[in-house]
């Protein structure tokens with residue numbers, strides 16, 4: 445249940461929510477031995493006589509067949525009739541509850557609720573808003589944290605609006621409504637439902653909502669609102685928890701941050717997650733090393749790593765002395781310092797092959813050894829190097845000159861100067877881009893999150909190496925990705941700027 449959902453009691457009402465078995469699933473009585481390939485054990489959660497004894501005379505078994513394999517679950521015998529009603533054609537919740545007999549006990553209702561909740565959590569159950577036999581909208585539970593409540597009436601005087609995190613988008617040939625506050629999503633079957641939800645951009649009382657959507661029966665509107673309220677899509681304004689999306693702690697979340705957070709972590713979606721190699725059948729992954737970007741290449745000085753292993757500043761000292769230095773010294777950084785810095789942070793140490801993915805090893809860590817990040821030094825003051833924009837070739841440990849100093853390179857430097865509160869111009873600004881397909885070819889749901897984590901790993905390596913070299917490092921929190929693509933003629937979606945880092949000579953007192 446979300447921060448916004450209503451925790452209403454279970455009531456029998458005339459609402460027209462229905463239940464149906466999800467596409468690709470089958471629920472049947474079973475005499476198979478117990479096993480579960482996913483989800484929790486329903487029996488443990490359900491209040492029943494006979495304790496944990498799975499051979500209890502009152503228990504029956506059902507098998508749920510789905511895309512992730514079959515699961516056999518024990519259920520209380522009095523729920524069997526209700527489950528027999530569950531098919532791909534929806535039946536109303538009230539019909540399903542009525543299989544428990546006249547005036548069922550609270551315990552019987554709770555048992556049924558928990559069985560339905562388990563089926564919903566397994567992905568086998570959908571709730572629907574029905575107009576007679578016609579389905580208007582389908583609520584799809586998303587995973588094990590979904591909580592099933594029988595549909596409850598809402599206060600007829602309520603004023604409702606969509607939570608500010610709610611969004612509508614096309615998916616798989618249909619329109620879906622999603623909310624990062626929810627453990628479910630809504631499939632719009634009748635377009636009139638989309639119009640109705642669009643009206644919820646501003647607070648509406650139920651009567652106005654009914655008047656403005658005459659094509660949807662009142663009972664269907666009430667049912668949809670009740671389900672949307674319980675599932676974190678709409679909020680009841682004026683009464684607690686009311687405007688929870690605009691008060692603490694939710695008020696600090698911006699829409700894009702919360703949506704990204706919930707979709708790149710497990711819990712609130714049922715999308716594939718992690719190393720799925722989702723484009724394996726369609727394309728080859730991009731190479732580990734970007735193709736040369738210039739006809740010329742400037743070899744960079746390399747440090748004596750053996751000498752450094754003996755004489756370099758200790759890790760502890762580098763970590764303890766590390767600080768963001770925004771103002772470079774009066775002298776300019778030297779080409780040798782730039783070369784040593786890049787070698788110690790970001791060169792390719794070794795190359796290897798893992799199936800069709802070409803991998804490398806470099807000094808900073810990278811999720812899946814993707815090493816999708818490219819480094820473009822924008823040089824403003826470097827002894828031994830002309831000002832301009834370069835690309836770092838991490839294999840040859842060389843700079844590829846791309847553009848001489850210009851209005852565009854000046855904008856990069858000026859933006860960094862502004863981001864550091866106008867402290868000073870950096871000697872060198874590193875624009876860090878990501879070749880997105882390197883990561884997205886392999887990973888589902890976490891590709892962009894992984895890229896940002898990789899930027900953090902590179903930042904910290906740059907900070908520590910710069911400190912050990914007595915240089916002045918400072919990360920930059922915001923940059924212009926369009927400016928970078930326009931300057932180089934890159935495709936924004938293929939390779940985009942994801943970070944910036946300033947480096948300068950440093951006054952050591």
Ligand SMILES: Cc1cc2nc3c(=O)[nH]c(=O)nc-3n(C[C@H](O)[C@H](O)[C@H](O)COP(=O)(O)O)c2cc1C
Nearest residue numbers: 766767768769770863864865903918919920921922
């Ligand atoms: C991801 C990240 C973004 C940052 N962005 C900026 C920035 O835009 N401007 C700036 O002056 N400092 C920036 N910094 C530096 C922080 O302000 C600095 O790390 C923090 O104030 C702590 O100070 P210290 O690094 O000297 O220990 C950034 C640091 C990180 C890790």
